[in-house]
Amino acid sequence: MPNVQIEPPHSDLPREKFEQLSSYIDSLDTARGALIEILHKAQDLFGYLPRDVQLFVARKIGIPAAEVFGVVTFYSYFTTSPKGKHTISVCMGTACFVKGSDEIFQAFKEKLNINSQETTKDGLFTLNNVRCIGACGLAPVVMVDEKVYGKVTLEDVEHIINTYRKEDSI
């Protein structure tokens, strides 16, 4: 697409990430229909999609900011708040649900003292629920970052949390 130079906003967000995003957009044949790809890229770079990033994308490809905002809020994959160091995803697919994953999810909420989509105060954990990760044979399933824990019991919950707490304090 034609090179449109847009100054990154004055914010605490790293300037070089805006530059990377900018050159990614320039490398596309066309920005027509590419908003979702661009937002995926932006979320990869920044970890989330703060207002400033959304505005930057809107100005760069020349569409109303409201349209960008509308797309970001529509899709659950996009998040507007920063993620914790580790993301705990409890599978709430049907296969996991019938094997009691809601109790596991509840236990994580209580032990971490946060709700779904929230991050602990120390910034260590974000809690999520996901739908079927394809490991139904191991239901109920919990994923921490990329690592999958299968046949999780209520007793395992504390243990999983502590593994990452310990790792982090070293």
Added chain:
Amino acid sequence: MKIDSIHTLEKLKEKSFKKVYLRNPNEAIYDDQKDILVCGGTGCIASDSNQLIKNLNLILKARGYDHKVNIIKTGCFGFCEQGPIVKIQPDNIFYVKVVPKDAKDIIDQHIIGGHQVERLLYKNPTNEERIHKHKDIPFYKKQLRIALRNCGRVNPEDIYEYVAFSGYEALGKALAKSPEEVIDLIKKSGLRGRGGGGFPTGLKWQLTRESEGDIKYIICNADEGDPGAFMDRSILEGDPHSIIEAMIIGGYAIGANHGIIYIRAEYPLAVERLNISIKQARELGLLGENIFNSNFNFEINIKYGAGAFVCGEETALINSVEGRRGEPSNKPPYPAQEGYWSRPTCVNNVETFANIPPIILNGPDWFSSIGTKESKGTKVFALAGKINNIGLVEVPMGTTLREIIYDVGGGIHKGHKFKAVQTGGPSGGVITEKDLDTPIDYEHLAEIGSMMGSGGMIVMDETNCMVNISKFYMEFIMDESCGRCTPCRVGTKRMHEYLQKITNGEATMENLDNLEQLAYMIKDGSLCGLGQTAPNPILSTLKYFSDEYISHIKDKVCPTKECKELSTPKNREVQI
């Protein structure tokens, strides 16, 4: 090297055959070479199959056997309950629940010593006997793998292995025919869409071909929305080339030069394998210009979803591919008339595509000889829940639910009692004991109040509360309603509130009546399939398990004790 004719493909096939000859059942083997196939599906990777592969390689090297044995990481074998799976060829020996430290015994005992590792063989649960051969395991006996033919057989990242098993031959054959002949062939086969709707695939191709316009598109729907199913994901991970080949054939038939795969961003492994496959196909000239010297050009690119169930619906999908909110549009116009960028567009499901190459290779009569009168071929199901053999199964249409659950699935988990099975995911309904002998096909499943859906099959036992399960599905739909039409946006919320009240023990019988009325209103008033089918889980559980609802409401008791609020001591006292 470019493949420019059937002849060069044949030559490449011959050359590639030495990579896979150990895995061909018809081959007489005279050497001591072995293939060790290790499952690299998501479930088995979660149980450390990657580490197992590393260990196998290390030990092979240390023993100096690495030139005699190949280790192949395949797609899903389907028997996820018993993962990680290892299969040794040409011996046809099937090992289950193999952990990384078992690598030593597999190499030392089996490969070098020539003795099977008894303790890793599958144990028949009925008589405790070990089963040696893959083909003798009851889980596989009633299965017929067409769409899954290459899953657990080839290395999905190697186009030459795909070619060795007749890959891209169907494409060569199709390009030698006229597009109309290809469409005719698919029509004759009786193939119907596997994404849930069951629309005849050949007819859809014909309608798209006949629509006005010189630019057309073909889209592969890999959004797999049913939360508890992983058929499409496993095919994409285990056999990505078959989807690419089928899309080129489809493109040729309808007159499209451009294909798009719309896939969930949450499927990173499938995305990676698709990217590898597209690159390999391009290198061999199977994508690009003048494919097989036929003047036909075709390109594929990948577009990512971003976590919205409704985007599985084809008009919503098209809006999302265009970079917008994935809200459905009114039909007509159908995508076949006006789809992507208002051009005629054909949307097909992953499993539908996976059936195309075998149909072209073996002919429509072969395909239509399998299945029932109205539903031909096979169907893949993700069998899960309270069942012994959780996994991916592919059975001929017309197989009964009882056969799937008891013969293939090995019966109910831990000797519990069967209560119900749900097909069709959040759009389907429950099926009870009395209908278990129903042969599976589109018509019969609809008749008994459920639907084929895309292939989720969740088995429930007597400890599962039916009110709770409909609440689960309703919560899912409520979260996923795109908000475009009021019946669905507001209605699903209300239905969820009623269900919440019932499971909390706060509902009245009047609430139950209202819930049922509301369910029918939403069914009739919603814009797209999501809302229209949303009440199905409630209506079907109400039909078969109304006493369970009433017990929650009148007696304040959850018979299965799954609803916590109704199984605490406080509530029990009230009851006495």
